[in-house]
Amino acid sequence: MPRAFVTGITGQDGGYLADQLLGEGTEVHGMVRAGDDDAVRDLLARTPGVVLHDGDLGDAEGLRRLIADVGPDEIYNLAGISSVAFSWAEPVLTAQLSGVAAATVLDAAWRLQEDTGRKVACLQPSSAEIFGHADSWPQDESTPVRPVSPYGAAKAYAHHIAGVYRGRGLHVATCILFNHESPRRPLAFVTRKITAAAAQIGAEGFGVIRLGNLDARRDWGWAPDYVDAMVRSVRHEAASDYVVATGQTHTVAEFAEAALRRAGVGDSWRDHVEVDPEFLRPNEAPILVGDASKARRELGWKPTAAFDEVVGRMVDHDMELLKRGKA
Known part of the structure; x- marks a missing residue:
């Protein structure tokens, strides 16, 4: 073994x-x-x-x-x-x-x-x-x-x-x-911060997610x-x-939109997102997107979950946690 x-x-x-x-x-x-x-x-x-x-x-x-x-x-x-x-x-x-x-x-x-x-x-x-x-x-x-x-x-x-x-x-x-990302991300990470807050907003109907650079583009898998x-x-x-990597990019704003829509907020999602200067980094890479052709070719690897599915799984997990907490 x-x-x-x-x-x-x-x-x-x-x-x-x-x-x-x-x-x-x-x-x-x-x-x-x-x-x-x-x-x-x-x-x-x-x-x-x-x-x-x-x-x-x-x-x-x-x-x-x-x-x-x-x-x-x-x-x-x-x-x-x-x-x-x-x-x-x-x-x-x-x-x-x-x-x-x-x-x-x-x-x-x-x-x-x-x-x-x-x-x-x-x-x-x-x-x-x-x-x-x-x-x-x-x-x-x-x-x-x-x-x-x-x-x-x-x-x-x-x-x-x-x-x-x-x-x-x-x-x-x-x-x-x-x-x-995944539901196991700690709350200190911006992605989990977004999905946990979206679940809360979806359940209560109010609240705001305060974020840094909404235009930063990332390749999320x-x-x-x-x-x-x-x-x-x-x-x-x-x-x-x-x-x-997945080879696809989305902005932080798009991540927040996907999370809030999954939580049931709908077209009013923009009302629940604010930019807070406290969360802006001194120097941030604006666009990160990967080409995983070598891993696909040599390792036989490929991603299995699209962006919306990744966000959805995280939001569903956080909504379930809220339900358990209220039970």
């Missing part, structure tokens, strides 16, 4: 990854932070077959020991700072946890491979934010890397260090993930699809970089 080690297993992608790996018969080990009790409880309730270990991305020596002790065949390094907005408030922490920690994980994987003489395959997830103000659309694996946020810069370092260890003989795949691409890339015969 193959053994996988997953950092960030309590997050959106980590949870879906654990579901998929366990369903395929993989032994799944996950790293969790001390004090993350609620997230751990939720994970174990959904996915009871995982084996959890306390760990900290900021503890390089402890992370190396943990990987050596678990001895995985596959490593998925999903942990780190996941919010662009938060990265502006904590740029150094973001660099450490989303950038430097990736080097620690990959170096530990390389040493494990050297010590055991068996292949250790790794996934280092990248982000469309590494492209920043791209001057061409859609973005693919050849698009220049020039981030415009601390988060993008940290992910760019991790993306490049993956290439360094690939050159050293470690099987490191990178998935350059464009925006991907379904999170379980993107997790499937990660597994495919790790198990592909040759490690490489893969853009994972």
Whole structure:
């Protein structure tokens, strides 16, 4: 039975990854932070077959020991700072946890491979934010890397260090993930903020969603699809970089409209959306849209859910949560 080690297993992608790996018969080990009790409880309730270990991305020596002790065949390094907005408030922490920690994980994987003489395959997830103000659309694996946020810069370092260890003989795949959503997104993310607020407005008939740049265009997909691409890339015969995206863009305003209409608001949706300067970022990539032709061609991957369906599933989930709360 193959053994996988997953950092960030309590997050959106980590949870879906654990579901998929366990369903395929993989032994799944996950790293969790001390004090993350609620997230751990939720994970174990959904996915009871995982084996959890306390760990900290900021503890390089402890992370190396943990990987050596678990001895995985596959490593998925999903942990780190996941919010662009938060990265502006904590740029150094973001660099450490989303950038430097990736080097620690990959170096530990390389040493494990050297010590055991068996292949250790790794996934280092990248982000469309590494492209920043791209001057061409859609973005693919050849698009220049020039981030415009601390988060993008940290992910760019991790993306490049993956290439360094690939050159050293470690099987490191990178998935350059464009925006991907699900009901498991935390409320701190703008997409879940929108769907939760839309559900509330639909139920009560009043309320306002305060947002930043309504004109920012993003390529939104379904999170379980993107997790499937990660597994495919790790198990592909040759490690490489893969853009994972739908190739379609929508504005933040269109996301809000789709959510509010799903919640039953109808044509009056504009009355429930306001721009709040507090949520405007210092420097934001205006258009991010990916060309996943390589992933389709080499991995046999394709997205399964269209934009309206992704938004609808999230709104339906949040409306159900409201009903349960009132029951």
